[in-house]
Amino acid sequence: MELHFYPGQKLLVVKDSHNIQHPFDAWGGPSTTGNDPHMKPIPTTAGTYIIASTGPYSTQTWSWSKIKWGTKLKDMPHKKDVWYQLSSGKWGSVKKDIGINRTEIMKRYYELYSKNVVPKKWVFNDFGPIAIRYFKDINGNRMLDKNERLSGEMIHTTPENEAQSQSGNTVTLAESHGCIHVKPKDRNKLHTMGAFKSGTTFIVHKYSERL
Structure with a gap:
């Protein structure tokens, strides 16, 4: 083949x-x-x-691709942040580590899926799953x-x-x-x-x- x-x-x-x-x-x-x-x-x-x-x-070249597709997310509205699960099982801040805030994540998800929520998993990596x-x-x-x-x-x-x-x-x-x-x-x-x-x-x- x-x-x-x-x-x-x-x-x-x-x-x-x-x-x-x-x-x-x-x-x-x-x-x-x-x-x-x-x-x-x-x-x-x-x-x-x-x-x-x-x-x-994942790559450091593109902001939305610094996190692998499918990585678990945790909405933290009281902190105006979204957390993502690290390979260690612990949680990191998307806002602090990646530079993308909760509002931007919700806006991007709405653009893609027409839903005004924070998704359960990262579906924004430019290279797909x-x-x-x-x-x-x-x-x-x-x-x-x-x-x-x-x-x-x-x-x-x-x-x-x-x-x-x-x-x-x-x-x-x-x-x-x-x-x-x-x-x-x-x-x-x-x-x-x-x-x-x-x-x-x-x-x-x-x-x-x-x-």
Whole structure:
């Protein structure tokens, strides 16, 4: 099985052992570098990669992504704060640790789900519940070695698309900063098919290439 991404056609394609192709909608970065002052959107980098892993992702680069998707929350209205559960089981302050206050959390949740409450879990991570990580395999052993590194680009959903899917609305994909955006139900189907299994070959084609 191989996984292929054609950014020019906005298609993520699974080629199975019988060479049957299974296409899914997917959006990468722009074909030319953008001008977002926080982080410039870039074209998704062409090349041959190996799928490394799947799992919740967090990063210090984006405020809403400093907490992993699904992290338990505790509403603390009397403190005008929301607490989140740490890996130790203890609780930390979102306002103090992340710099996002209770009002901002409620506003963001309302934008996504039209409910004016603090959710029970963190559903704001820009990379969705799981991110599929991949790397360029320098020595060809299909394993991530110490002289190799994970790509900063990855396959994932977005909070907007997760909310659309959960609410039963049409899922509308949008251009990324270089990652590959997929629909939640497609991610689940691809995962079930084994397309994200560690060691799977993943080819990102040039924008001019066609299926």
